[in-house]
Amino acid sequence: MPRGSFRGGIHPPENKSSTSGLPIVAAQRPSKVVVLLNMGTGSALSSLVAKGDLVHKGQKIADPIGRFGVPSHSPVSGKVAAIGAVRTGLGTMDQAITIEPDGQDTLDESCVPVENADSLSPAEIVSIIREAGIVGMGGAQFPTHVKLTLPPNAKVDALLINGAECEPYLTADHRLMVERPEDVVRGTRILMKAIGVDRAVIGVEDNKPDAVEALQRAIASAAAAGTIDVVAVRTHYPQGSEKHLIKSVLGREVAPGCLPFSVGVVVNNVGTAVAVADRFDRGLPLIERVVTVTGSGVANPANIMMKVGTSAIELIEQCGGFVGDPGKIIFGGPMMGAAVPSAEAPTTRGTSGILVLDRAESRSFEPMPCIRCGRCVELCPMRLEPALLHQWSEARLWSEAEAYHALDCIECGVCSYECPSRRNLVQAIKYAKAEIGARRRAARERGDK
Amino acid sequence: MNGLSALLSLGALGLIFGLSLGVAAKKFAVERDPRVDEILAVLPGANCGACGYPGCSGLADAVVAGSAPVDACPVGKAPVAARVAEIMGVKLDSSAEPKYARVMCLGDRARAVELFEYRGIRDCRAAQLVGGGAKGCTYGCLGLGSCVNACQFGAMSMGDDGLPKVDDDLCTGCGKCVAACPRGIVQLRAKKDSVNVMCQSHARGPEVKKVCSIGCIGCGICAKNCPEKAITMVDSLAVIDNSKCTRCGICIAKCPAKCIIDYAKIEPALPVGAGCENLASCRGGEGGSQAAS
Numbered sequence: 001m002p003r004g005s006f007r008g009g010i011h012p013p014e015n016k017s018s019t020s021g022l023p024i025v026a027a028q029r030p031s032k033v034v035v036l037l038n039m040g041t042g043s044a045l046s047s048l049v050a051k052g053d054l055v056h057k058g059q060k061i062a063d064p065i066g067r068f069g070v071p072s073h074s075p076v077s078g079k080v081a082a083i084g085a086v087r088t089g090l091g092t093m094d095q096a097i098t099i100e101p102d103g104q105d106t107l108d109e110s111c112v113p114v115e116n117a118d119s120l121s122p123a124e125i126v127s128i129i130r131e132a133g134i135v136g137m138g139g140a141q142f143p144t145h146v147k148l149t150l151p152p153n154a155k156v157d158a159l160l161i162n163g164a165e166c167e168p169y170l171t172a173d174h175r176l177m178v179e180r181p182e183d184v185v186r187g188t189r190i191l192m193k194a195i196g197v198d199r200a201v202i203g204v205e206d207n208k209p210d211a212v213e214a215l216q217r218a219i220a221s222a223a224a225a226g227t228i229d230v231v232a233v234r235t236h237y238p239q240g241s242e243k244h245l246i247k248s249v250l251g252r253e254v255a256p257g258c259l260p261f262s263v264g265v266v267v268n269n270v271g272t273a274v275a276v277a278d279r280f281d282r283g284l285p286l287i288e289r290v291v292t293v294t295g296s297g298v299a300n301p302a303n304i305m306m307k308v309g310t311s312a313i314e315l316i317e318q319c320g321g322f323v324g325d326p327g328k329i330i331f332g333g334p335m336m337g338a339a340v341p342s343a344e345a346p347t348t349r350g351t352s353g354i355l356v357l358d359r360a361e362s363r364s365f366e367p368m369p370c371i372r373c374g375r376c377v378e379l380c381p382m383r384l385e386p387a388l389l390h391q392w393s394e395a396r397l398w399s400e401a402e403a404y405h406a407l408d409c410i411e412c413g414v415c416s417y418e419c420p421s422r423r424n425l426v427q428a429i430k431y432a433k434a435e436i437g438a439r440r441r442a443a444r445e446r447g448d449k
Numbered sequence: 450m451n452g453l454s455a456l457l458s459l460g461a462l463g464l465i466f467g468l469s470l471g472v473a474a475k476k477f478a479v480e481r482d483p484r485v486d487e488i489l490a491v492l493p494g495a496n497c498g499a500c501g502y503p504g505c506s507g508l509a510d511a512v513v514a515g516s517a518p519v520d521a522c523p524v525g526k527a528p529v530a531a532r533v534a535e536i537m538g539v540k541l542d543s544s545a546e547p548k549y550a551r552v553m554c555l556g557d558r559a560r561a562v563e564l565f566e567y568r569g570i571r572d573c574r575a576a577q578l579v580g581g582g583a584k585g586c587t588y589g590c591l592g593l594g595s596c597v598n599a600c601q602f603g604a605m606s607m608g609d610d611g612l613p614k615v616d617d618d619l620c621t622g623c624g625k626c627v628a629a630c631p632r633g634i635v636q637l638r639a640k641k642d643s644v645n646v647m648c649q650s651h652a653r654g655p656e657v658k659k660v661c662s663i664g665c666i667g668c669g670i671c672a673k674n675c676p677e678k679a680i681t682m683v684d685s686l687a688v689i690d691n692s693k694c695t696r697c698g699i700c701i702a703k704c705p706a707k708c709i710i711d712y713a714k715i716e717p718a719l720p721v722g723a724g725c726e727n728l729a730s731c732r733g734g735e736g737g738s739q740a741a742s
Contacts (some may be wrong), residue, residue: 085652085656090580091564091579091581092581092587092589093581093583102664175646191678237544243588265458338579338580339565339579339580340580341564341565341580341581341583342558342564364568394570424569424570427569427570427575427578427579430578431572431574431575431578432572434574434578435574
């Protein structure tokens with residue numbers, strides 16, 4: 001196996017050309033922003049504001065209740081119009097703060113750059129990152145400070161910055177690397193300090209040579225050569241999965257059920273690095289992100305620097321609205337992204353793309369019986385047996401699904417993409433994972449009593 | 450000569466093994482309570498696991514060991530409980546009433562809005578993970594039949610309106626459907642507790658109206674008019690305390706959303722087809738549940 005690659009995976013049509021050359025544009029002022037009081041990872045936040053309050057841009061408006069959460073900040077200045085249940089992109093009804101912007105974008109006084117960034121201790125850096133509401137920008141929204149807080153016995157020697165962006169259609173990270181490579185390098189250096197390593201590698205798929213070049217120039221001008229490297233890895237899905245990128249770039253394999261620090265690595269997205277740089281150099285918490293609005297159902301695809309919480313439809317309208325007969329709106333990419341129940345769905349810190357597919361393109365097929373061809377087994381990048389897991393899931397045999405490592409599935413979608421019988425493999429495995437998780441929680445609760 | 454010696458030696462071996470087996474059977478005989486087999490003969494034998502024990506023999510062992518009550522079989526109900534009590538020589542408290550599955554949602558295809566077209570696995574629990582299910586109401590029945598699939602007795606079927614129907618003649622009250630429903634819509638009720646608010650939505654009135662024309666809007670008119678004070682409003686949802694309810698029907702008449710129903714007064718969901726002596730025998734015949742529905 002060549003360096004820069006891994007076993008399994010596929011190379012779906014990239015469909016990136018419609019936006020990969022387009023500079024990031026500023027978003028139009030949203031009519032409202034919706035800040036969710038649920039992190040998506042199950043941790044809730046409690047609101048610090050009340051209906052009618054005036055808030056500034058960057059003001060902290062919600063604090064996490066659990067350890068795994070991060071605070072939320074107002075992306076705009078304006079008035080709190082409502083605090084109540086809204087329908088999220090996941091289809092659930094969750095509590096959220098709705099803010100009507102006043103158009104002034106008055107910055108909160110708490111938003112000041114960190115003066116003495118170079119003299120801070122790792123713990124101080126981690127706490128600033130937590131307070132800035134920074135989460136993994138690749139889509140999972142896992143709180144960055146948790147990743148950076150390593151167990152005492154962990155030996156970490158490298159930081160890996162994930163610039164693979166292997167999902168088709170998406171170009172948000174690509175544009176960030178091309179347009180703001182200095183900020184990627186700056187954020188990388190702060191993250192290196194936070195975990196105490198003197199080596200970082202930025203992994204970029206080799207379909208983005210301009211990004212590799214821009215990063216190399218930025219590293220040279222920041223006099224970081226030798227400590228920060230850029231590695232072009234093979235363009236192959238799911239290269240952006242952290243375990244696979246570690247394998248491709250560093251040649252290390254993370255054991256099932258283990259986290260990257262078990263092989264001495266911490267992985268963060270390029271978007272996260274830029275968010276860190278924004279906090280330290282410009283004083284801005286995580287209230288904006290780049291989103292690629294694209295697909296056959298959008299008139300003028302674009303990369304937009306949006307306020308987190310803007311509704312999908314407003315961003316689509318900024319791109320000239322729908323064309324043809326739109327059939328599906330997906331938050332994220334086509335492989336792992338989730339179709340949203342309504343165009344009104346609010347974006348989150350993890351929304352890397354808004355993909356609008358034409359109705360003909362988004363058609364689905366009736367699943368046929370498994371023909372035992374083994375394609376899913378051959379291509380699964382996690383070396384699982386999706387067809388078997390599907391069987392266990394269908395028969396509701398959760399302990400068998402667990403024994404066949406359902407929980408190791410990264411839900412990349414390769415099996416469903418390649419299945420000639422069009423079986424809903426990933427959904428069946430996701431279902432099994434949810435049931436196994438529920439069973440474990442129930443067992444834990446029984447044990448506690 | 451050879452034949453004879455073979456016959457003799459094998460015969461002798463057989464005799465020795467037979468004798469030793471016989472002695473072992475007597476000497477190491479396991480004492481077995483005869484009541485276990487008696488109870489096992491009385492139990493339905495479906496091995497459904499609804500009692501919480503591994504099959505009927507597991508329950509029989511537990512009853513004899515004293516760790517399960519004599520009426521632990523939810524399938525056999527009172528008749529089986531009476532016979533088990535007889536075997537165990539205990540007196541049965543006969544006040545417990547059998548319960549039946551009730552689907553506490555009236556949001557069928559015509560009345561409840563669906564937000565999108567769901568094309569995934571035909572299972573409510575799986576659908577719930579995808580966009581929270583297609584139904585606009587996050588409390589309503591998803592209509593993919595997880596409860597129907599969970600029923601081991603053919604007592605549930607999916608109606609043409611997208612809501613599951615219960616056949617009381619076949620329902621054993623085992624509660625498998627209750628556990629299968631991701632939204633807690635299927636609940637067990639005794640026959641006499643027939644007046645219920647057939648809605649689970651805790652959403653506020655305007656939100657309910659947007660997604661369902663027969664959902665409880667939390668107006669509280671039923672609670673105000675109930676002469677027995679049996680109805681309480683819990684977070685925008687009316688809840689009837691069946692123990693206080695006299696089935697006077699005032700709430701049913703007053704409810705503007707028409708979501709309160711007296712189950713005893715509605716038409717049986719699955720009428721007995723022509724040529725069937727009773728529903729159970731009809732179901733047992735060829736064609737299964739299709740024949741009766």
